[in-house]
Amino acid sequence: MHPQNQIAKKWQKLWEEAKVFEVKEGHKKKFFVLDMFPYPSGKLHLGHARTYSISDCFTRFKRMQGFNVLHPIGYDALGLPAENAAIQNKTHPKTWTEQTITLMKQGQEELGFSYDWSRELRTCDSDYQRWEQWLFLKFYEKNLAYRKKALVNYCNKCNTVLANEQVIDGRCWRCHSEIEQKELEQWFFKITEYAEGLLKDLEKLEKWPERVRLMQKNWIGKSEGVEINFKVKSFEEIITVFTTRPDTIFGVTYMAIAPEHELVMNLVKGTPYEKKIKKFWGQVKKESEIERTSAELEKRGCFTGAFVINPLNNEEVPIFVVDYVLINYGTGSVMGVPAHDQRDFEFAKKYDIPIRIVITPEDKLLDYKKMKEAYVEDGILINSGQFNGLKSIEAIEKISDFIDKNNFGKRAVNYKLRDWLISRQRYWGTPIPIIYCDKCGIVPVPEKDLPVLLPQKVEFTGKGNPLNIESFTKVKCPNCGSIARRETDTMDTFVDSSWYFLRYCSPKYDNGPFEKNAVRYWMPVDTYIGGIEHAILHLLYSRFFTKVLKDMKMLDFDEPFMQLFTHGMVLKEGEVMSKSKGNVVEPEEMYEKYGIDTLRTFMLFGANPEKDLEWSDEGINGIGKFLNRIIELTEFSQTNTAKIKDHYLVSKMHSTIKKVTNNLENFEFNSALVSLFEYTEYLKKNQNLVSKETYKKAIEPLLLMIAPYAPHIAEERWEKFGNKPFISIASWPKYDEHNINPNFEAIEGMIERISYDINSVINLTKIKPTKITLFVAEKWKYNFFSHFKRELEKTRNVSDLIKNTIKYGNEKEIPRLINMILKDPSKMPMAILDEKLEFDIFNQEKQSIANKFKAEVEVLKASDSNEAKAKQALPGKPAILIR
RNA sequence: GCGGAGGUAGCGAAGUGGACAAACGCGGCAGCCUCAAGAGCUGUUCCCUUAGUGGGUUCACAGGUUCGAAUCCUGUCCUCCGCACCA
Numbered sequence: 022m023h024p025q026n027q028i029a030k031k032w033q034k035l036w037e038e039a040k041v042f043e044v045k046e047g048h049k050k051k052f053f054v055l056d057m058f059p060y061p062s063g064k065l066h067l068g069h070a071r072t073y074s075i076s077d078c079f080t081r082f083k084r085m086q087g088f089n090v091l092h093p094i095g096y097d098a099l100g101l102p103a104e105n106a107a108i109q110n111k112t113h114p115k116t117w118t119e120q121t122i123t124l125m126k127q128g129q130e131e132l133g134f135s136y137d138w139s140r141e142l143r144t145c146d147s148d149y150q151r152w153e154q155w156l157f158l159k160f161y162e163k164n165l166a167y168r169k170k171a172l173v174n175y176c177n178k179c180n181t182v183l184a185n186e187q188v189i190d191g192r193c194w195r196c197h198s199e200i201e202q203k204e205l206e207q208w209f210f211k212i213t214e215y216a217e218g219l220l221k222d223l224e225k226l227e228k229w230p231e232r233v234r235l236m237q238k239n240w241i242g243k244s245e246g247v248e249i250n251f252k253v254k255s256f257e258e259i260i261t262v263f264t265t266r267p268d269t270i271f272g273v274t275y276m277a278i279a280p281e282h283e284l285v286m287n288l289v290k291g292t293p294y295e296k297k298i299k300k301f302w303g304q305v306k307k308e309s310e311i312e313r314t315s316a317e318l319e320k321r322g323c324f325t326g327a328f329v330i331n332p333l334n335n336e337e338v339p340i341f342v343v344d345y346v347l348i349n350y351g352t353g354s355v356m357g358v359p360a361h362d363q364r365d366f367e368f369a370k371k372y373d374i375p376i377r378i379v380i381t382p383e384d385k386l387l388d389y390k391k392m393k394e395a396y397v398e399d400g401i402l403i404n405s406g407q408f409n410g411l412k413s414i415e416a417i418e419k420i421s422d423f424i425d426k427n428n429f430g431k432r433a434v435n436y437k438l439r440d441w442l443i444s445r446q447r448y449w450g451t452p453i454p455i456i457y458c459d460k461c462g463i464v465p466v467p468e469k470d471l472p473v474l475l476p477q478k479v480e481f482t483g484k485g486n487p488l489n490i491e492s493f494t495k496v497k498c499p500n501c502g503s504i505a506r507r508e509t510d511t512m513d514t515f516v517d518s519s520w521y522f523l524r525y526c527s528p529k530y531d532n533g534p535f536e537k538n539a540v541r542y543w544m545p546v547d548t549y550i551g552g553i554e555h556a557i558l559h560l561l562y563s564r565f566f567t568k569v570l571k572d573m574k575m576l577d578f579d580e581p582f583m584q585l586f587t588h589g590m591v592l593k594e595g596e597v598m599s600k601s602k603g604n605v606v607e608p609e610e611m612y613e614k615y616g617i618d619t620l621r622t623f624m625l626f627g628a629n630p631e632k633d634l635e636w637s638d639e640g641i642n643g644i645g646k647f648l649n650r651i652i653e654l655t656e657f658s659q660t661n662t663a664k665i666k667d668h669y670l671v672s673k674m675h676s677t678i679k680k681v682t683n684n685l686e687n688f689e690f691n692s693a694l695v696s697l698f699e700y701t702e703y704l705k706k707n708q709n710l711v712s713k714e715t716y717k718k719a720i721e722p723l724l725l726m727i728a729p730y731a732p733h734i735a736e737e738r739w740e741k742f743g744n745k746p747f748i749s750i751a752s753w754p755k756y757d758e759h760n761i762n763p764n765f766e767a768i769e770g771m772i773e774r775i776s777y778d779i780n781s782v783i784n785l786t787k788i789k790p791t792k793i794t795l796f797v798a799e800k801w802k803y804n805f806f807s808h809f810k811r812e813l814e815k816t817r818n819v820s821d822l823i824k825n826t827i828k829y830g831n832e833k834e835i836p837r838l839i840n841m842i843l844k845d846p847s848k849m850p851m852a853i854l855d856e857k858l859e860f861d862i863f864n865q866e867k868q869s870i871a872n873k874f875k876a877e878v879e880v881l882k883a884s885d886s887n888e889a890k891a892k893q894a895l896p897g898k899p900a901i902l903i904r
Numbered sequence: 905g906c907g908g909a910g911g912u913a914g915c916g917a918a919g920u921g922g923a924c925a926a927a928c929g930c931g932g933c934a935g936c937c938u939c940a941a942g943a944g945c946u947g948u949u950c951c952c953u954u955a956g957u958g959g960g961u962u963c964a965c966a967g968g969u970u971c972g973a974a975u976c977c978u979g980u981c982c983u984c985c986g987c988a989c990c991a
Contacts, residue, residue: 231908231909232907232986235907236986239907239987239988244990262991265990265991344989345991347990350990363905363989364991365991435990556986626917627917628917632910637915639930639931640931641930643930644929649944691917692917692918694929695929696927696928698927698928698929699927699928
């Protein structure tokens with residue numbers, strides 16, 4: 022066993038015994054760090070390991086900062102893979118799920134993540150299902166859960182329907198097979214009622230990544246416009262269209278209607294067009310959703326023989342059945358304005374429909390014969406009766422008003438968002454608590470009868486819904502007692518994950534889905550950590566649930582997640598790791614070889630957590646070295662009493678704490694590690710040059726700061742260093758700005774360069790020095806000065822230099838520099854040469870050089886005579902004299 | 905097509921106007937240690953030179969702003985991601 026892992030075992034046990042990570046509500050300031058709970062599909066993989074290392078590092082940091090941190094974990098245990106595995110392996114989904122949870126949990130425990138395990142939850146537990154069903158009934162009471170017959174997405178491979186959000190490019194999000202449209206009666210959640218709130222409150226989510234907010238915004242897809250009613254000539258029917266461009270209404274030359282539209286058959290029945298339209302519809306229907314919605318496809322349509330009347334100019338225009346109009350967006354019909362809409366333009370060209378220009382750009386005239394594409398921009402209205410001469414923006418207002426006033430239609434808002442289809446025709450989910458009675462209709466299962474449990478003895482054949490067995494479906498109607506039938510659909514697993522974060526607040530609570538006070542204390546989640554793949558699905562649903570529960574007065578906040586952090590994936594050679602590609606790296610293998618803390622730290626070092634991490638086994642060794650160095654440092658018992666570098670070390674310590682703290686606050690774990698590398702290196706180099714007290718004071722912050730990365734090693738060293746456990750709950754080190762000397766690195770660099778030169782001289786002359794004389798001459802100076810000297814030489818423009826020094830220069834140096842330049846601009850290099858500060862510094866640092874070379878050191882100001890002396894003594898080294 | 909994020913040394917990855925030939929790690933090279941290998945340690949790693957705190961050319965490409973650009977602006981090319989016949 023790797024020595025690190027032995028230590029890890031020890032501390033994991035101690036943590037558990039002392040319940041270090043278990044938290045209760047209290048008066049301390051809380052912080053809720055939530056991991057997206059995993060779907061247990063087998064062993065922990067490297068992606069999981071990285072995600073949880075990220076969240077654990079952050080959690081531990083927050084905990085050490087003194088927050089009462091809730092960091093729970095659980096398992097999104099219901100779902101199709103378990104059922105499929107059951108069919109394949111002839112086991113029960115429950116057995117399979119329990120096995121995979123055990124495997125996964127083992128991995129999580131071994132890596133030492135600081136979860137409050139006492140709050141672990143599983144969505145397949147009966148009490149979880151009970152309260153989920155209870156929530157469903159509340160939704161049902163408020164008419165937010167309803168059943169309707171509709172065209173729905175059906176995946177033939179998964180044998181179930183899917184929500185719109187779960188269809189990606191016309192394919193199933195899980196198995197990628199093509200989706201078929203079927204008309205079925207299904208359960209929906211009325212998420213569209215919350216479309217506006219879900220959209221508007223995106224603005225509140227300042228700590229969410231911009232792209233996630235944008236994705237949600239696009240998904241909700243709000244557009245404002247008007248609905249306009251067109252009367253159908255010689256029929257009693259009306260066709261309503263939705264448009265965002267009422268300013269183009271005088272350009273309407275046809276009406277486009279979706280083939281599925283209920284009016285179509287009425288219009289053509291018994292006319293010569295009936296046959297043609299039926300044939301056309303047949304053709305379109307044969308094509309898959311993917312083919313039909315491909316943007317490249319040429320638009321096709323078919324004249325119906327009917328006409329509508331444009332209410333604004335009373336013109337008759339032909340009605341076409343058209344494949345490019347979607348039945349489930351807007352009203353399923355669109356007014357055709359070929360001159361100002363690209364699709365309409367293409368369609369009109371193909372079917373010889375007139376193109377009438379009603380919007381013109383301000384600087385030129387359009388000619389419909391010469392147009393190659395539609396003019397879709399704003400402009401000035403022409404050929405538009407009383408609205409001629411208006412700009413598009415004004416015209417949209419005026420025409421909308423006009424339509425409103427004359428009852429030709431009304432202003433309207435349209436959303437792309439559809440209601441959330443939650444029925445699934447599968448076994449391994451939470452049963453929908455509904456009973457169908459021939460007399461009473463839809464009857465909710467009474468609260469006292471919850472939970473509706475899944476029957477255990479079920480056959481998994483892969484055909485049909487396994488719940489469709491009499492022992493489950495045959496029930497008495499709770500209302501009238503007559504024989505009734507139980508709903509066999511289960512809920513989408515995304516329902517399970519839409520409220521689990523609330524359950525974490527009081528996971529054992531028995532009188533409701535969550536305890537109000539616990540939720541009031543812990544919620545909302547301060548930081549939510551997970552993958553970008555949930556940008557729409559889960560994150561939208563959870564927001565919806567929160568808003569609904571707020572309206573039901575069960576919550577007093579309306580957004581569940583204050584900050585969202587989306588991490589990158591772990592890649593190998595640019596590809597996602599997967600079993601089929603054979604490029605899987607097992608975390609277990611890695612930590613057995615390199616150690617648990619090394620693996621954790623390495624995953625935080627390789628890349629910014631937000632970005633993808635390109636995995637390579639090679640770099641991991643470097644981290645091992647680094648951790649070993651820290652161990653060595655804490656083992657070092659130095660007896661030195663010199664204080665040569667004390668003030669530098671103190672400065673370095675404070676600046677390191679500052680950097681690391683800021684980095685961790687912003688999830689820049691890799692940058693924080695770099696600062697820790699440097700600090701470790703510095704400590705190591707200067708072990709002998711600092712006093713014992715300072716050294717000890719400097720080591721402790723290092724251990725504290727490495728604790729979120731490598732908690733086990735940190736605990737071990739912390740204890741060995743004479744501190745009481747646990748470092749995991751020790752206070753995060755504080756820094757004091759006054760102790761940070763911004764120049765010390767420059768000074769140190771300077772000393773190092775001098776030492777290097779002294780060394781070279783020694784090597785050249787083979788003199789073993791007893792006395793070294795340093796002349797503070799032009800060569801030894803801050804880079805800052807050399808920079809300006811160079812600039813001065815280049816530009817010879819003193820006033821510019823002064824101006825820009827004020828603007829950009831190091832603030833502390835400005836007054837002095839300006840004084841110097843103002844006194845005598847031409848002497849500026851000399852002024853720098855004689856800089857008093859440098860001389861003082863060298864005097865201060867005399868001791869450290871003396872120490873290094875075990876020789877006496879004297880520092881002389883570089884006057885002409887001194888320098889001449891130096892040059893004489895050692896022609897190659899004008900500034901150092903060695904005896 | 906629309907929207908977003910990017911392109912930095914052999915690789916990974918920091919750096920968003922001034923101490924930048926550019927942190928840090930990996931890899932490479934040289935040295936120490938060792939019989940030897942590994943580990944560890946020290947140094948080095950754009951090019952040319954040097955006794956160098958010297959010179960040259962760099963941060964996708966091309967222009968521009970500035971005393972000064974990897975960093976700001978404009979254009980071009982490329983990569984990744986999301987949405988997409990949304991009226």
